[in-house]
Amino acid sequence: MKKMKKTGLITLILGILAVNFSFATNTEKVGVLILAHGGKHSSWDETVKNATEALKQNYIVEVAFGMANPTTLQDGIDKLESQGVTTIVVIPLFISSYSPIIRQNEYLFGIRNTLADPPMIMMHHGSENNTMKEEKGHSAIQGGHEHDSMPKDTLHSMSNVKKKMGLKSLNFKSEIILAKPLDAHPLVAEIIFDRISELSVNPKNETILIVAHGPNDEQDNKNWVKTIDNLADQIRTIQSEKGNKFKQIFGLTVRDDANPAIYEQAKEQLRTLVSQSGKDGDVIVIPLLLSQGGVEEGFLKRLEGLNYEWSGKTLLPHPNITKFIQISVEEALKTN
């Protein structure tokens, strides 16, 4: 009888623990915050939003546009938390890990204690939130995508102004899990391969140029190029399994926002590669950009007068980006 009582007590305690555990698990509510640069045209943003639609079946989703912009990021967090979210998986839909945007995100989300670069406070064109608001705890500054809208001297002086300004990390109660950008993910390689295949006629006679925006910093640029080379290796593998290999695949960056000397050098290197490759075969140029709506037009300007194949199609729209987000969220929650 005594033994029975003891067993009953243990069962009761275990039961209470189980209920508590179950309660704790049920109260965890996952939200997903998608970060993306944003484009000049609203279609850029819409395409990104469309790619996140399928996710809404399983998670509460918000999209924050901008270049590590504390205002839009805070808005996104606030919207998720107001819906009871307790865990936020942040998915940076950016091409590369190697940029001040990503490092500033890490700071804003509390992954870094200090800023790794001078603070950037800028928006993309057409954003409805193009002014930083004091009430959000950040200094007021006008937005606008600087490299498109301002002379480079102005850009530098603005950068100095920003250096003197403080940038506080974001306010959040939730647990934040910051996932990785697109980088050389196999799903990205598949998209680029699809884009090439749409234009390819005779692979062994074709030189493929994968062209990305690229950063200003030299070391960052080396890492961007390495990442594109990694994608190129994956594409070679995919293609070799299908038979004919492409003649050559090169990855390069145009470094849109760099100083004029670097900008011109990058432009000449792109033109030289297209021109030289075109003397002995066909050239296919693929933009490594997230969405259509502005930057790729600059690529075309750089290539004026040269012969090459071009569809202008970017990573989006493509189902692989939705897959990438889903996989990133699942992996983030698993490793947490």
Next chain:
Amino acid sequence: MKTMKTIQLVTLVTLFIGLASCSNDDDNTTPLLEVESQNVSNLYAPQEGGQGQPISGQFTKFDFETGQTTTSETDWDIAFRGTSIIVNGGVSLGTTDEPERTGNAAAYITNGTMASITEVNTASLVQDAATGYAIPSGSGNGWYLYDSQAFLITPIAGKILVFKTRNGNYAKVEILSYYKDAPSNPDTTVDESRYFTFNYVYQPNESVTAF
């Protein structure tokens, strides 16, 4: 109490000396020089002979450190004559007017872009030899293709020439054009040949193999 204060003072002085000496150690580290990225236009590399006749003529020598051509017999890294590029290392192939190699230069050709070649593969470096140059001659063997219909020399896309200089520094070169003023579409009936335009990146820090 006095002893305590003395100990504290000695500790502070020791800490200060320790920190000061650390600072001196840091100051002794020589900062690395910045990697230099340059463009050379219209480096003229004439030759005589060819087309079945013995090739001759002075090579146009180039020094990466100064970024200039030179007539020095010793202070040069690479030299050009027609489509031939030689290095100041190894031995002569024995052609007429070929300069004596006095340095330790070497070279190899690799595939990539100027941005993607970030490290020298020292195992691939070779010097000029009696059997051939480090940068191979001939259409499709090295840096160019020859179109026998249009008589046109075209640099091969994605060929980067990596050099060890005579003094043990490194440079990478991308040849852009073989014609005067680097026209986009050279016409051999109009455009003068044997004028090299190239980009190069020079690593001024001795033995540093990264660009």
